[in-house]
Amino acid sequence: MTEPTPIVRIVDDDASFLKAIARLLRGAGFTVKPFVSAVEFLAQPELDVPGCVLVDLQMPGLSGLELQDVMARTGHRLPVIFLSGHGDVPSTVRAMRQGAEDFLTKLAPKEDLIEAVKRAVRRDCNERAERARQKELRAPFATLTPREVEVLQHVVQGKLNKQIAYDLGIHERTVKLHRTAITTKLGVQSNAELMRLWIAVQGTEA
Numbered sequence: 001m002t003e004p005t006p007i008v009r010i011v012d013d014d015a016s017f018l019k020a021i022a023r024l025l026r027g028a029g030f031t032v033k034p035f036v037s038a039v040e041f042l043a044q045p046e047l048d049v050p051g052c053v054l055v056d057l058q059m060p061g062l063s064g065l066e067l068q069d070v071m072a073r074t075g076h077r078l079p080v081i082f083l084s085g086h087g088d089v090p091s092t093v094r095a096m097r098q099g100a101e102d103f104l105t106k107l108a109p110k111e112d113l114i115e116a117v118k119r120a121v122r123r124d125c126n127e128r129a130e131r132a133r134q135k136e137l138r139a140p141f142a143t144l145t146p147r148e149v150e151v152l153q154h155v156v157q158g159k160l161n162k163q164i165a166y167d168l169g170i171h172e173r174t175v176k177l178h179r180t181a182i183t184t185k186l187g188v189q190s191n192a193e194l195m196r197l198w199i200a201v202q203g204t205e206a
Contacts, residue, residue, distance in 0.1 A: 004049045008032050008054065009032070011055040011080070012035075012055070013060055019034070021054065038059060038061060038063075038067040039061060041055075064082055079121075079161045081116050138180065141201060146183075154168070
């Protein structure tokens with residue numbers, strides 16, 4: 001399946017600046033969608049398409065920082081680049097602490113802006129690929145029954161079948177059957193493979 005083309009969203013209530021930045025970024029080869037307010041941006045249906053958001057720091061209604069807060073709360077992980085008409089150290093610190101990709105003044109050289117957008121789009125694509133990889137790793141575990149999960153938790157602690165049977169109050173033969181089902185569902189051939197997969201999945205949930 002073809003990956004969707006990344007979109008650079010620009011959110012700014014200054015129509016002339018919005019138009020100028022959109023023209024600049026389109027000229028640099030980006031697909032651009034402009035929005036005149038944070039509310040309009042949040043109402044659009046393409047937040048799942050990769051890319052990034054360029055947002056004005058100060059806007060009527062929701063400010064840029066407030067938009068960043070809303071995106072964080074609602075699980076929208078698009079990288080954010082802030083644009084400000086003047087330097088604002090406290091806002092810069094807050095934005096960066098909350099994961100902003102960059103914080104530029106509106107007078108910053110166009111090369112700096114284009115480079116920041118490239119970096120943000122690249123970051124978003126990489127993070128989406130990693131989330132997809134993590135989802136793929138975790139998917140087989142969702143096929144395990146509750147009892148198989150219990151057995152698995154004992155197996156990864158290095159316990160023998162006899163110990164697991166005693167702890168769970170079941171026959172050792174039943175433990176063996178569960179272990180066979182677990183390795184089949186997870187697509188592993190040995191305890192070593194099982195442990196590597198388990199450790200990898202635990203890492204994705206950290």
